[in-house]
Amino acid sequence: MPEEMSKLEIRSALPKCARLDSKPHLFCPGCGHPEVLKALGFAVDELGLQRRIAFGVDIGCSLLAWDFFDFDTVETHHGRTVPVMVGLRLGNPEAIAVAYVGDGGAYAIGAGHLLNAAIRNDNILTIVVNNGLYAMTGGQEAPTTHPGWKVKTAPYGADQYYIKAPEIIRNVNPAAFVARGITSRQPELRQLMKDALQHINGNHGFAFLEVLSQCPLNWKTMDSAEATFRVLEQEHAKLFPTGRF
Numbered sequence: 001m002p003e004e005m006s007k008l009e010i011r012s013a014l015p016k017c018a019r020l021d022s023k024p025h026l027f028c029p030g031c032g033h034p035e036v037l038k039a040l041g042f043a044v045d046e047l048g049l050q051r052r053i054a055f056g057v058d059i060g061c062s063l064l065a066w067d068f069f070d071f072d073t074v075e076t077h078h079g080r081t082v083p084v085m086v087g088l089r090l091g092n093p094e095a096i097a098v099a100y101v102g103d104g105g106a107y108a109i110g111a112g113h114l115l116n117a118a119i120r121n122d123n124i125l126t127i128v129v130n131n132g133l134y135a136m137t138g139g140q141e142a143p144t145t146h147p148g149w150k151v152k153t154a155p156y157g158a159d160q161y162y163i164k165a166p167e168i169i170r171n172v173n174p175a176a177f178v179a180r181g182i183t184s185r186q187p188e189l190r191q192l193m194k195d196a197l198q199h200i201n202g203n204h205g206f207a208f209l210e211v212l213s214q215c216p217l218n219w220k221t222m223d224s225a226e227a228t229f230r231v232l233e234q235e236h237a238k239l240f241p242t243g244r245f
């Protein structure tokens with residue numbers, strides 16, 4: 001966030017539930033995580049849910065969200081945020097439990113947890129930030145890495161298989177809220193956040209929102225916002241269609 005921005009300007013650009021004393025945030029410039037968090041925060045503001053949110057962040061760049069909001073927040077082991085939030089919600093049925101996880105954590109180590117929470121129809125919202133790789137550890141191949149993408153652990157190009165998680169969750173739980181949004185379409189993303197929160201607030205069970213998000217550092221597009229958004233809109237959104245499932 002530019003140094004010359006006044007506190008008032010920063011405040012008005014952020015959801016009310018966001019903390020001011022933790023800004024500028026810790027993500028890289030141009031990262032998609034803060035855009036996902038802002039969409040969540042504005043949805044929480046609109047629904048008046050701030051004091052009921054229990055926010056769980058995974059290891060990975062998602063953990064940099066630990067002080068983004070003025071929420072009760074817990075940080076857990078890589079891929080374990082979903083079961084931790086399931087347990088927390090069972091212990092406190094008033095809580096609006098939100099798990100905030102990267103695609104590596106959710107779809108590799110945490111895949112079994114995610115799938116079983118969906119099958120049990122646990123009343124939590126899981127938000128998965130899909131940037132197509134393991135970002136915090138330097139850009140290794142994730143279950144979402146595009147076939148042929150040259151990443152740190154696949155220097156000759158990632159293999160042909162990858163996961164489409166919302167499509168799988170739709171299959172195992174026809175009653176769940178399931179959608180995929182993208183950081184570059186904020187009004188749509190904010191609406192998806194609101195609908196997902198309403199779903200768990202109404203005790204309708206599992207809500208799952210994957211968000212396509214940019215990682216300019218590991219996509220090696222740090223010097224060009226245009227290149228970042230080309231990858232996001234023309235490659236990422238092509239492989240992973242957005243919408244409600």
Ligand SMILES: Cc1ncc(C[n+]2csc(CCOP(=O)(O)OP(=O)(O)O)c2C)c(N)n1
Nearest residue numbers: 059060061062078102103104105134135136
């Ligand atoms: C059990 C465990 N395994 C591995 C790690 C190392 N680790 C930390 S962050 C990370 C990658 C996270 O990637 P992702 O979940 O996609 O989130 P991102 O950083 O892309 O937001 C890994 C493998 C860990 N901390 N704990």
Ligand code: SF4
Nearest residue numbers: 027028031061135215
């Ligand atoms: S490494 Fe990527 S995902 Fe992590 S903060 Fe930087 S830009 Fe964001």
